Amino acid sequence: MKFTQASLPGVWIIDVERHGDSRGYFAETFRAGEFERHVGAVDFVQENESMSRRGVVRGLHYQAGSSAQAKLVRVVDGTIVDVVVDLRRGSPAFGRHIAVELSAENGRQLFVPRGFAHGFAVVSPQAKFLYKVDNYYCPESERAINIFDSTLAVEWPFSAVEAIVSQKDASAGSFEEAEFFD
Secondary structure, eight states, X not given: OEEEEOSSTTOEEEEOOEEEETTEEEEOOOOHHHHHHHTOOOOOOEEEEEEEETTBEEEEEEEOGGGOOOEEEEEEESEEEEEEEEOBTTSTTTTOEEEEXXXXXXXXXXXXXXXXXXXXXXXXXXXXXXXXXXXXXXXXXXXEBOTTOTTTXXXXXXXXXXXXXXXXXXXXXXXXXXXXXX
């Protein structure tokens, strides 16, 4: 695995090495010691999977307070544009975001530490998205920022008219209304 520090402090892009032949390939997608050496110690307690079709945009989600979650995300079928936003007040990157293409083809993973909002847009016919988290989901702590917030100005691959968004995500508040991390 190749670990590359992203332009947002604490966010890591992880390129997985695939060993292939005519039968297919093998890839090691997580090794605790290697992960700890580059990123730090993270104890993942839950793994989730979602499937979405082209045009779906999910996010920008995060868990507040003691329910905050670090995530290790990857795509096992299809392609997405993955977006993370720094919500840590003391961070030099506070309010900034990055977008990274994750696909089954490139095998790339993204580590998102606690203190970030996260979302993605599906650009292939469908995508299966897997992510490990270091804290259990808590519905009372769930928060969201509107994906089309003008302050963040994320360049999604779909317009507000084209994007397929849940009612909950469509009614999410602005960046200014977000619950930030200290």
